[in-house]
Amino acid sequence: MELRTRLLWSALFFIVAFFVCFWAAQYIYNFLLIPLAQTMERVGGSQRMIFTAITEMFFTYVKVGAFGAVIVSFPIFATQLWKFVAPGLYRHEKRALLPFLLLSPILFAAGGAMVYYVVMPMAWEFLLGFQTTRAETVLPIQLEAKVGEYLSLVMRLMLAFGFCFQMPxxxxxxxxxxxxxxxxxxxxxxxxIVFIFIVAAVLTPPDVISQLLLALPMIVLYEASVWAAKLAERARRKSLEREEAAGLPQPVGGASATGAGSTPAPAGASASAGPVSGALPAPAPASPSAPAPAQAPAPVAPRAAALSASAGSSWLARADGMIDETDFNHSP
Structure with a gap:
């Protein structure tokens, strides 16, 4: 019930964020166009965008609204998930997970910012360098960028960098x-490193600049992950040592119960067992008029031994009688 309620709140916030971002889709798209527009001004060529399907612009704005809603509603979704999971965690588990939950959106935003301010200007300038003029080719080769394809490329780059920055x-x-x-x-x-370059080649456009701009930060993040893993292992060992120290058994009676340097007696030992070496003390003579003292029941083990000895003696006596009787009957 609680999980369903939190999911409903997250879905409701996503729907509201989608309509808000769809209303502001033109402004968001213009913001994403700034790196391309600045590169076109430096390189030259046709400074315009086109769409070739009558519904392309509408669905482009729908994608912008959905993309913006995912980014805006992600902190709310993460907060609702944390509130659902946190009551079932121990305090040390909360302390261990909370820094990572706070660091994850920061790293995702850092990946998106790197795409916008570093990767896109350098990649666009490299790719637009393949344009030609009439003096270079028979016909000029100019970029006629489609609005839908440009948005898909930008979204793929931002999501790829954002998720790859989650490596630490x-x-x-x-x-x-x-x-x-x-x-x-x-x-x-x-x-x-080989795997990182393969991932960078798959996620980025087919140019060396974009691949290097994704692979090099991932290598740096991998080295940072090794360093962070060492710190995490050290913290884990300290936590295990504290748990082991807290779980050690404590003596029941303390030092005063047995005396310093002495070994406590076994659980089943008592004073009636007598000293370890030496004979039992002789009982005090009882007066004739005094009633006989009540005998304490013998322990189970001595009684069993006495019964066994008595039974053995009786059997031996009967055997001796049978032998004597047989010898008497067969005597000449």
Whole structure:
């Protein structure tokens, strides 16, 4: 019931954010066009955007509204998820997870900002350099960018950089739980670099500039993840040591119960067992008129031994009688 309520609140906020972003879609799209417009002014060429389908502009604004709603509503969704999960966590688990929850949106925003202010200007200038004029080719080759394709490219770049910038958070959490180790991450560095370049080639446009601009920050973030994993392992070891120290059994009677340097007696031992070495003390002579003292019941083990000895003696006596009788009957 609580989960459904929190999901409904998150969905309601997403719907409201979608309509607000759809109303402001033109302003948001203009903001995303600024790097391309500035590059076109420097490089030259046709400074315009086109759409070739009658519904393309409308669906482009719908995508802008959905893209903006996801970014705006993500903190609300994360907050609702945290409020649902937090009551079932221990205090030390909350302290361990809360910094990562705060760091995750910051790193995502840093990835998007890097795309807007660094990657897009450099990538657009490189790609627009393939334009030609009539003096260079028979016909001039100019960019006629479509609004839908441009938005899809920008969204893919921002999402790719935002999610790739989550690497320190993910690896540090795995190191905190013991799933990975800092030494293992350091040993697998060369494989990680190859994998990073493959991911960068898949997520970025087919140019070397964009691939390097995604791969190099990811390598730096991987090294930062190794360092953060070492800190997480150290914190995990300290936490385990504190838990082990808190779980040590304490003596029941304390030092005063047995005396310093003495070993406590076993649980079943009592004073009636007598000293370890030496004979039992002789009982005091009782007066003739005094009633016989009540005998305490013998322990279970001595009684069983006495019964066994008595039964053995009776059997031996009967056997001796049978032998004597047999010898008497067969005597000449």
């Amino acid at each position: 958070v993910i690896l540090t959490l795995l190191a905190r739980t013991g799933a990975v180790s800092a030494d293992g991450l350091a040993r697998g560095r060369k494989y990680a």
